Amino acid sequence: MGIAARYVWASLSLLAAACAGAPPPPAGIGVLSEARVNVAECRSASVSLHFDFDGAAPSACAVRGERAFELLVTPEHAPPINPSPWYAFRYSASGEGPVSVTLRYLESGHRYAPKLSAGGEWRDLPAEVSEDGKTARLELPPGAGMVAAQELVVPADTASALARWSKASGAPVFTLGTSHDGRPIEAIRLGRKDSPNLVILLGRQHPPEVTGAIAMEAFVDALAVRASSLGGVQVVVVPLLNPDGVVRGHWRANRGAVDLNRDWGEFTQPEARSVKAWLDALPAQVRPVLMVDFHSTARNLFYVQGNEASESQAQFLAAWLGGQEQAYPGYPFTLEPRNANPGSGTAKNWFHQTYAIPSYTYEVADTANRAATRAAAAALAARMLEALAAQGGKTPQ
Ligand SMILES: [Zn+2]
Numbered sequence: 001m002g003i004a005a006r007y008v009w010a011s012l013s014l015l016a017a018a019c020a021g022a023p024p025p026p027a028g029i030g031v032l033s034e035a036r037v038n039v040a041e042c043r044s045a046s047v048s049l050h051f052d053f054d055g056a057a058p059s060a061c062a063v064r065g066e067r068a069f070e071l072l073v074t075p076e077h078a079p080p081i082n083p084s085p086w087y088a089f090r091y092s093a094s095g096e097g098p099v100s101v102t103l104r105y106l107e108s109g110h111r112y113a114p115k116l117s118a119g120g121e122w123r124d125l126p127a128e129v130s131e132d133g134k135t136a137r138l139e140l141p142p143g144a145g146m147v148a149a150q151e152l153v154v155p156a157d158t159a160s161a162l163a164r165w166s167k168a169s170g171a172p173v174f175t176l177g178t179s180h181d182g183r184p185i186e187a188i189r190l191g192r193k194d195s196p197n198l199v200i201l202l203g204r205q206h207p208p209e210v211t212g213a214i215a216m217e218a219f220v221d222a223l224a225v226r227a228s229s230l231g232g233v234q235v236v237v238v239p240l241l242n243p244d245g246v247v248r249g250h251w252r253a254n255r256g257a258v259d260l261n262r263d264w265g266e267f268t269q270p271e272a273r274s275v276k277a278w279l280d281a282l283p284a285q286v287r288p289v290l291m292v293d294f295h296s297t298a299r300n301l302f303y304v305q306g307n308e309a310s311e312s313q314a315q316f317l318a319a320w321l322g323g324q325e326q327a328y329p330g331y332p333f334t335l336e337p338r339n340a341n342p343g344s345g346t347a348k349n350w351f352h353q354t355y356a357i358p359s360y361t362y363e364v365a366d367t368a369n370r371a372a373t374r375a376a377a378a379a380l381a382a383r384m385l386e387a388l389a390a391q392g393g394k395t396p397q
Contacts (some may be wrong), residue, residue, distance in 0.1 A: 059071040111366065158213075179242075189237075201292050205260040261346050266345065294357075303363065306337035
């Protein structure tokens with residue numbers, strides 16, 4: 001039997017469904033979950049690979065030999081899709097010698113350097129990448145471990161972070177709404193509910209963008225310990241906007257096959273809509289003054305307003321991020337002014353246009369040094385509060 005024929009093609013049937021324009025299944029367990037069960041395992045006599053945990057993508061898996069496997073890394077819906085080829089699996093290998101796993105990319109090339117967790121910290125796992133980037137071969141040590149495109153940060157980790165912020169600040173975690181699959185879209189408010197100046201922090205619209213999540217966690221840690229001294233500012237944090245995509249190992253989309261960061265304005269999806277509904281219900285004396293949305297890309301940068309920024313918005317940018325580009329060891333960044341592209345559907349664009357406020361995308365490099373990312377985020381959080389205070393309690397419109 002040929003290699004192709006031995007693949008478990010469950011994930012391709014999903015692609016076919018997406019191509020046909022099939023509407024997403026209603027909330028609850030549906031086609032995707034069954035596919036995950038179908039591809040939950042791939043084994044030889046001495047080695048098994050599993051895809052049965054939050055963050056594992058439903059990769060098609062082929063057995064190439066007793067200790068050799070091949071995974072087809074495919075997106076959750078038909079192209080075009082942002083090339084963020086996520087993969088995650090766990091393995092168990094008895095006997096001697098390494099296990100070879102070849103990642104074969106469909107609709108993308110190799111992007112994420114693999115990480116291995118074998119009963120401890122995540123560490124880089126060398127990969128032999130083909131010249132065209134279409135395959136990457138990994139050698140796994142015998143024993144058991146977990147391999148992923150980036151460190152796994154799944155809803156259980158976000159729940160731990162929310163609990164920590166709640167403990168540090170005394171603020172309760174609350175729910176804005178639910179995802180397609182019925183997972184809660186959770187939030188926490190740091191500061192007083194009646195403080196007039198609202199800062200909104202968004203995270204994880206795009207599932208593979210783990211370094212953005214790492215930065216956000218450190219950023220909010222730094223704010224949570226200052227929650228009692230925020231003055232006229234309240235910070236509402238929505239750390240996990242796309243829980244279904246994270247759990248299902250998506251490259252980009254939510255369960256509705258939509259890029260959530262193109263849904264701000266239309267609000268066709270329950271996840272972004274839950275934030276909009278919450279904003280619409282704010283009391284009149286509270287208004288957004290700043291939005292920051294955490295993501296990952298090739299390098300560290302902030303997308304900020306271009307010449308559309310008002311004078312006070314430009315002053316706020318200068319006070320917060322101006323001159324800081326080289327200030328944090330191991331975390332250099334650039335400021336990238338981008339005028340709103342009308343109808344782009346990004347959170348950055350929508351918040352700027354709707355509330356006339358500074359609205360930034362905080363992009364962390366895929367390969368950013370994790371400790372430096374955390375340190376810079378903590379410092380930038382403190383500096384953000386100083387910059388807001390420097391506006392004299394006025395909203396930076
Ligand atoms: Zn993103």
